[in-house]
Amino acid sequence: MAEAVERRKRYREQVRDEIKQVALGQIARDGAAALTLTGVAKEIGVSGPALYKYFAGRDDLLTELIVDSYASLADALDAAGSASAEAPARERLHAVARAYRAWAVAQPHRYLLLAGTPVPRYDAPAETVDRARAVLAPLLEILAAGRSWPRAEPLRAELAEWIAEVPAVADWVRDALGPAATTAPDVALAGVVTAWVRLHGVVSIEAVGLFNGMGLRPATVLALEMDALADAVGLD
Amino acid sequence: MAEAVERRKRYREQVRDEIKQVALGQIARDGAAALTLTGVAKEIGVSGPALYKYFAGRDDLLTELIVDSYASLADALDAAGSASAEAPARERLHAVARAYRAWAVAQPHRYLLLAGTPVPRYDAPAETVDRARAVLAPLLEILAAGRSWPRAEPLRAELAEWIAEVPAVADWVRDALGPAATTAPDVALAGVVTAWVRLHGVVSIEAVGLFNGMGLRPATVLALEMDALADAVGLD
DNA sequence: TGTACATCAGTGAACGCGCGTTCACTGATGTAC
DNA sequence: TGTACATCAGTGAACGCGCGTTCACTGATGTAC
Numbered sequence A, B: 001m002a003e004a005v006e007r008r009k010r011y012r013e014q015v016r017d018e019i020k021q022v023a024l025g026q027i028a029r030d031g032a033a034a035l036t037l038t039g040v041a042k043e044i045g046v047s048g049p050a051l052y053k054y055f056a057g058r059d060d061l062l063t064e065l066i067v068d069s070y071a072s073l074a075d076a077l078d079a080a081g082s083a084s085a086e087a088p089a090r091e092r093l094h095a096v097a098r099a100y101r102a103w104a105v106a107q108p109h110r111y112l113l114l115a116g117t118p119v120p121r122y123d124a125p126a127e128t129v130d131r132a133r134a135v136l137a138p139l140l141e142i143l144a145a146g147r148s149w150p151r152a153e154p155l156r157a158e159l160a161e162w163i164a165e166v167p168a169v170a171d172w173v174r175d176a177l178g179p180a181a182t183t184a185p186d187v188a189l190a191g192v193v194t195a196w197v198r199l200h201g202v203v204s205i206e207a208v209g210l211f212n213g214m215g216l217r218p219a220t221v222l223a224l225e226m227d228a229l230a231d232a233v234g235l236d
Numbered sequence C, D: 001t002g003t004a005c006a007t008c009a010g011t012g013a014a015c016g017c018g019c020g021t022t023c024a025c026t027g028a029t030g031t032a033c
Helices: A002-030 A037-044 A048-053 A058-083 A089-106 A108-115 A127-135 A137-143 A150-165 A167-177 A185-208 A218-233 B002-030 B037-044 B048-053 B058-083 B089-106 B108-115 B127-135 B137-143 B150-165 B167-177 B185-208 B218-233
Strands: none
Touching: A002 A037, A002 A058, A002 A108, A037 A048, A037 A058, A058 A089, A058 A108, A058 A127, A058 A137, A089 A108, A089 A137, A089 A185, A089 A218, A108 A185, A127 A137, A137 A167, A137 A185, A150 A167, A150 A185, A150 B218, A167 A185, A185 A218, A185 B185, A185 B218, A218 B150, A218 B185, A218 B218, B002 B037, B002 B058, B002 B108, B037 B048, B037 B058, B058 B089, B058 B108, B058 B127, B058 B137, B089 B108, B089 B137, B089 B185, B089 B218, B108 B185, B127 B137, B137 B167, B137 B185, B150 B167, B150 B185, B167 B185, B185 B218
16 A cells, blocks of 8 residues: 555654754764764664664765755745845844854854864765855845945955856856845855855854853854944945 | 983974874864874874873873964964064054964864864863963954944943953953053954954855855955954054 | 993783674565465 | 565674774883992
């Protein structure tokens, strides 16, 4: 009967999810480099080799965790962008930045899995580069509301050339901007790169623990950085 | 004879240096998490246990590498600050930023040893926190030439409180500022935090490799970020 | 100048550990007739 | 309803590997008298 086949499939999916969840827990505790299949198996209460029925190996599991995490972060930013769709651009920038930080602070090691030191003896598949770009899409739409940014001229020039040379990037930018854009694509992209640098700067320092013992709230620094950017590019 | 004792001492120091240099090479190749004593020993051409004559263990070696690296980075920034002592503050900020990036780009994994994902199963001694602060001293002096920064008000307030409550920080700020300061300590400190966030943002993204395939030069982004900061705080 | 002793860098064997992965297998569940 | 077969999750033993660290030791060098 097809019903039994489906039940098995659903069970398989459940077990896969449990494995991934436990693996994330281990990463949250000791970092991505400390992830081991035998450790996961032990925590689930199953023999080590059993996991090979669900994943081809440790690297396969790690890759899937990374891909899932990119998707999860992208979803969080998308949601923040959509929820604030009617707000002024400056407020939207803050909203997306808060969502970025909230996602990272909830599971610092998971954030570092995406944007931290590469895991030794693990080669990330090439596709992950595209995933990283997708994360930044909501920022692109918001920063397209900017007016101008004379200081960014050198960076603009480099990015304009990039857009001109790589069709995939040109498509991505055109799609994300939409018809409401009041700014040239390369100006918006310069804003996105800057926003990304500042987001990652604040959030990774916090995730690594380097703000500890300094009398400041990371959220305050992040808000300042986003306000300064909004000032520079002329967001309302 | 005392001469022989000294010769032995010098030899000991040479071997210690060789061990550290080889260890840095391994970190440069595979990252800090992949550092192993046996690997270092093999590369030097010596048995594993021999290294215990020079370091108490793997963590001891790692700690010394970190402490050395903080000192090396601090030296590089100090040198850049001193060399540009007569230049306008904006130019000095660029000079220190370039030195920071140059140091990190020369050995990305060494930079990530200081500011990247913590190494699994390694507990950093508490002293490293003070070392991290020392690195930022040259920036403090430069940003003390700023005029004002209304946007930074919330961050200023937090930092002013920190300065007031922790004497060690107050001393550090007073010493680094000197009498030439035209700005309140908390404003200068807000500038330093911001500069640090942006430096680390650009440099760590580059070190991890996330800029790869994006049509931009990290140096351009860094220069833009420093110029934007100089604009915001009113550096000449 | 010669001899007994001290120092100390480096060795090789060994310990216990955990890892990723393979392999032949068991045993429960469902399917076909 | 009963029987032969297929599917597949999970097991336990095993392989080869590399790790940090300890220990008793060797052998060269220098020191004291």
